[in-house]
Amino acid sequence: MSRLCLALPAALLLALASAAAAVADTGLAPVTPESPNANAIRQTYWLILIVTGVIFVLVEGALVLFIVRFRGRGRARAQDGAQIHGATKLETASTIVPVLILAGIAAFVFVKLPTIKNVPPANAAGGALKIEVVGQQYYWQFHYPGGQVAVRRMVVPLERVVELTVVSPDVIHSWWVPALGGKIDAIPGRVNHTWFKAEKLGHYEVRCAELCGLEHAHMTGFVDVVTPAAYSKFLADHTGAATALGKEIFDGVCATCHGLSGQGDYGPRLIGNGVVADPKALEQLLRAGKNKMPPVGASWNQDTMDAATSYLKGRFGGG
Amino acid sequence: MAARAEPQPYRADWKRGGITGWITSVDHKRIGILYIGTSLFFFLLGGLLSLFMRAQLATPNEHFVTRNQYNELFTVHGTTMIFLVVVPILAGFGNFLVPLMIGARDMAFPRLNAFSYWMFLFGGVVLYSSFFAKGGPPKAGWTSYVPLSELQYSPGHGQDLWILALHMLAISSLAGAINFVATIHNMRTAGMTWTRMPLFVWSIEAYAVLLILILPVIGAGLTMLLLDRQVGTHFFVPDEGGNALLYQHIFWFFGHPEVYVLILPAMGMISEIIPVFSRKPIFGYKAVAFSTIGIAFISMLVWAHHMFAVGLSWGLQSFFMITTMLVAVPTGVKILNWLATTWRGNLLFDTPMLFALGFIAIFTIGGLTGIYLAAFPLDWQVHDSYFVVAHFHYVMFGGSVFAIFGGLFYWWPKIFGRMLDERLGKWTFWLMFVGFNVTFMPQHFLGLLGMPRRVYTYDQGGLWEAYNLASTIGAGVMALGVLIFFVNVFRTRHRGRRVGNDPWVADTLEWFAPSPPPPENFTQPVPYVQSARPLRDLRLKLKERDARVGA
Numbered sequence: 001m002s003r004l005c006l007a008l009p010a011a012l013l014l015a016l017a018s019a020a021a022a023v024a025d026t027g028l029a030p031v032t033p034e035s036p037n038a039n040a041i042r043q044t045y046w047l048i049l050i051v052t053g054v055i056f057v058l059v060e061g062a063l064v065l066f067i068v069r070f071r072g073r074g075r076a077r078a079q080d081g082a083q084i085h086g087a088t089k090l091e092t093a094s095t096i097v098p099v100l101i102l103a104g105i106a107a108f109v110f111v112k113l114p115t116i117k118n119v120p121p122a123n124a125a126g127g128a129l130k131i132e133v134v135g136q137q138y139y140w141q142f143h144y145p146g147g148q149v150a151v152r153r154m155v156v157p158l159e160r161v162v163e164l165t166v167v168s169p170d171v172i173h174s175w176w177v178p179a180l181g182g183k184i185d186a187i188p189g190r191v192n193h194t195w196f197k198a199e200k201l202g203h204y205e206v207r208c209a210e211l212c213g214l215e216h217a218h219m220t221g222f223v224d225v226v227t228p229a230a231y232s233k234f235l236a237d238h239t240g241a242a243t244a245l246g247k248e249i250f251d252g253v254c255a256t257c258h259g260l261s262g263q264g265d266y267g268p269r270l271i272g273n274g275v276v277a278d279p280k281a282l283e284q285l286l287r288a289g290k291n292k293m294p295p296v297g298a299s300w301n302q303d304t305m306d307a308a309t310s311y312l313k314g315r316f317g318g319g
Numbered sequence: 320m321a322a323r324a325e326p327q328p329y330r331a332d333w334k335r336g337g338i339t340g341w342i343t344s345v346d347h348k349r350i351g352i353l354y355i356g357t358s359l360f361f362f363l364l365g366g367l368l369s370l371f372m373r374a375q376l377a378t379p380n381e382h383f384v385t386r387n388q389y390n391e392l393f394t395v396h397g398t399t400m401i402f403l404v405v406v407p408i409l410a411g412f413g414n415f416l417v418p419l420m421i422g423a424r425d426m427a428f429p430r431l432n433a434f435s436y437w438m439f440l441f442g443g444v445v446l447y448s449s450f451f452a453k454g455g456p457p458k459a460g461w462t463s464y465v466p467l468s469e470l471q472y473s474p475g476h477g478q479d480l481w482i483l484a485l486h487m488l489a490i491s492s493l494a495g496a497i498n499f500v501a502t503i504h505n506m507r508t509a510g511m512t513w514t515r516m517p518l519f520v521w522s523i524e525a526y527a528v529l530l531i532l533i534l535p536v537i538g539a540g541l542t543m544l545l546l547d548r549q550v551g552t553h554f555f556v557p558d559e560g561g562n563a564l565l566y567q568h569i570f571w572f573f574g575h576p577e578v579y580v581l582i583l584p585a586m587g588m589i590s591e592i593i594p595v596f597s598r599k600p601i602f603g604y605k606a607v608a609f610s611t612i613g614i615a616f617i618s619m620l621v622w623a624h625h626m627f628a629v630g631l632s633w634g635l636q637s638f639f640m641i642t643t644m645l646v647a648v649p650t651g652v653k654i655l656n657w658l659a660t661t662w663r664g665n666l667l668f669d670t671p672m673l674f675a676l677g678f679i680a681i682f683t684i685g686g687l688t689g690i691y692l693a694a695f696p697l698d699w700q701v702h703d704s705y706f707v708v709a710h711f712h713y714v715m716f717g718g719s720v721f722a723i724f725g726g727l728f729y730w731w732p733k734i735f736g737r738m739l740d741e742r743l744g745k746w747t748f749w750l751m752f753v754g755f756n757v758t759f760m761p762q763h764f765l766g767l768l769g770m771p772r773r774v775y776t777y778d779q780g781g782l783w784e785a786y787n788l789a790s791t792i793g794a795g796v797m798a799l800g801v802l803i804f805f806v807n808v809f810r811t812r813h814r815g816r817r818v819g820n821d822p823w824v825a826d827t828l829e830w831f832a833p834s835p836p837p838p839e840n841f842t843q844p845v846p847y848v849q850s851a852r853p854l855r856d857l858r859l860k861l862k863e864r865d866a867r868v869g870a
Binding site: 081216 | 386387390458459460464466467472557558561562563564597598599600602603604605606628629630633637640641644645647648651652654655656658659661662663664665666667668676679680683684687688690691694695696697698699700701702703704761763764765766767768769771772773774775776777782786823824
């Protein structure tokens with residue numbers, strides 16, 4: 001009996017593990033994890049899925065069974081069922097058993113918690129890479145330790161532990177890369193932390209999970225996990241008032257409202273727009289906002305601002 | 320004083336009075352009907368808004384509504400369904416039923432009762448007037464988190480009208496809750512001790528006490544937000560020394576118990592319906608009653624599980640995980656007791672019973688997904704995603720609203736003296752049951768795939784599109800079920816089958832009064848209550864007497 005007790009869950013786990021591979025990214029479980037914390041979270045999911053799955057089958061099974069077994073079959077309304085008023089032992093058991101099950105789930109969470117929350121020590125890929133993530137209406141901005149700035153697309157080297165500091169200058173946003181761990185809110189007046197260590201080269205989607213206004217749906221981005229060589233090239237491309245940054249700003253910040261080719265959408269047309277041709281006026285607009293346009297550039301340093309104004313002028317200002 | 324075998328249906332007094340009679344009425348039954356009718360009207364409005372949302376999300380990059388309108392839709396939909404539908408319709412049932420169930424003549428404070436209803440109606444009117452306000456309706460979600468709901472990010476008057484509407488609704492609910500507590504504590508008929516009270520009355524007691532505890536808190540929070548917006552204070556403005564998280568703590572200290580305000584009376588209805596249609600007493604009366612109190616108590620200690628992603632300390636997150644998991648214990652007790660009530664019963668599948676059984680089937684899923692959200696590291700994945708949307712619709716729609724529909728079909732003959740049509744009722748149930756699951760089951764999967772809530776569009780095709788499309792189709796099926804309910808109401812208005820006092824052969828005192836009950840409620844002296852099933856006791860006594868007379 002006790003061997004059966006052990007073998008059964010083990011077999012179930014094995015079956016689920018193989019099922020896990022089959023259901024990858026179908027929505028039956030969190031997306032395929034590519035970071036240790038995301039992986040531990042998904043293990044928690046599997047455990048809870050098994051436990052709640054069993055309870056689900058028991059309850060719904062009993063419900064269907066009773067409905068079939070005790071259906072009226074044309075008996076008169078006046079005919080009573082068995083007049084049972086309760087059973088103290090059953091009530092006690094139905095209190096204690098759930099407590100034990102929940103204690104088990106909670107214990108599993110506490111066992112997995114260090115893997116999820118603790119930033120791992122330095123490894124062969126180097127010490128932790130510390131990046132500041134600024135969420136603002138309606139884009140993500142990344143500040144690298146060497147002063148480089150990127151918008152919407154975060155580039156990190158493979159296998160390197162990345163420690164994120166998440167902040168917001170305006171409303172609340174929530175940083176969420178499903179494949180690389182859970183979400184953490186970017187809250188004005190607070191500094192939050194999270195981390196990941198990408199174990200596979202790839203292109204991972206970032207979303208804002210907290211309603212942040214009109215373009216919440218389009219506050220997306222990417223984490224690109226690249227080789228160390230490609231990472232060095234990325235850093236070089238993003239130093240100072242770089243064109244690469246200017247293009248990122250247009251694609252990630254301006255295009256959300258002004259259209260992917262500046263043709264105008266929710267916001268006015270950029271092509272041939274007088275303000276775009278005038279870097280001073282444009283800087284003023286980006287820093288302060290106007291009417292429906294949020295102050296998207298309020299937090300930019302001068303290099304970032306110059307990258308934006310010169311790119312926009314070059315592309316749309318005829319200049 | 321034998322119960323009349325075929326009582327003449329009472330000619331309800333509003334049929335004499337006309338509109339003035341309704342406006343000036345302080346009768347708990349009329350006020351209850353006003354509450355229920357008004358809530359059903361708002362239910363149609365809120366449901367219509369959700370159909371617009373589902374139309375917008377049916378396929379990727381849809382342009383059915385604008386981004387602006389979409390944010391308005393979910394804000395007004397959520398606010399409507401919680402504050403203008405579920406809370407007031409439960410208040411309506413409570414109003415109509417509590418005095419009857421406890422053998423009383425009316426509520427303790429009839430005028431206060433009328434005040435509650437009119438504040439509710441005007442609150443709803445204020446919310447919907449925001450469609451005509453400068454800047455349009457509120458757009459910051461039914462939670463209206465700061466700083467998004469501050470003047471800088473939400474200019475215009477929609478947000479202010481939202482605050483005003485909620486203030487009015489909070490006052491309405493508070494007055495109503497005080498009235499319920501006063502009534503239940505003081506006006507029970509002779510012999511009705513606490514453990515002989517109908518379980519629905521227990522649940523209204525818990526509902527009312529929770530409301531009294533939490534409404535002042537949201538009132539304070541709303542006032543602070545209003546002052547921030549209109550007077551220039553900065554309670555929630557971080558740059559000026561305020562704190563954005565303070566609002567979330569205040570909101571959820573109210574908001575989470577509010578969720579139990581929405582579900583406990585629904586559970587109370589289930590506890591009334593299942594025994595009657597199983598022809599059995601409720602299994603474990605005391606366990607069900609005390610688990611109601613248990614859920615209400617624990618619900619005050621779980622609010623920060625809505626805030627696991629804000630970066631609370633590990634100790635706090637662990638505390639709120641454990642308290643949240645504890646809610647599952649009394650909830651599990653209830654589900655076990657309902658199941659055990661059907662055990663060896665004579666199950667009759669009239670529409671109220673179908674909704675009650677559907678409630679158990681669906682609510683169990685909603686309860687179980689709550690465990691995923693309680694385990695805080697997992698919550699970091701599913702929080703604010705469509706998984707959460709699916710979860711709370713499983714408890715609020717599949718739970719509360721299914722129970723409410725069960726309650727409508729069950730008490731309709733008592734309220735109006737005529738049955739709703741059973742055949743249409745079964746169509747309503749099956750369309751709603753299937754439509755509900757088709758709508759909300761795929762939303763779990765969408766959340767796990769990474770779809771955040773409150774997005775007006777998405778650009779992924781494939782599974783995202785498939786699940787979203789299924790969800791939209793399901794919403795249409797559900798809408799059809801609801802539509803058939805209203806057809807049912809309309810068709811049986813004059814033609815529905817007339818009933819006597821007690822068409823379901825039920826156990827509680829409301830069935831001792833005529834259908835519909837006259838202004839004084841009971842035409843015969845209410846019998847001394849000797850158990851939680853006074854009407855069954857009476858039936859047995861009459862049978863015994865008939866047997867004696869026959870002999």
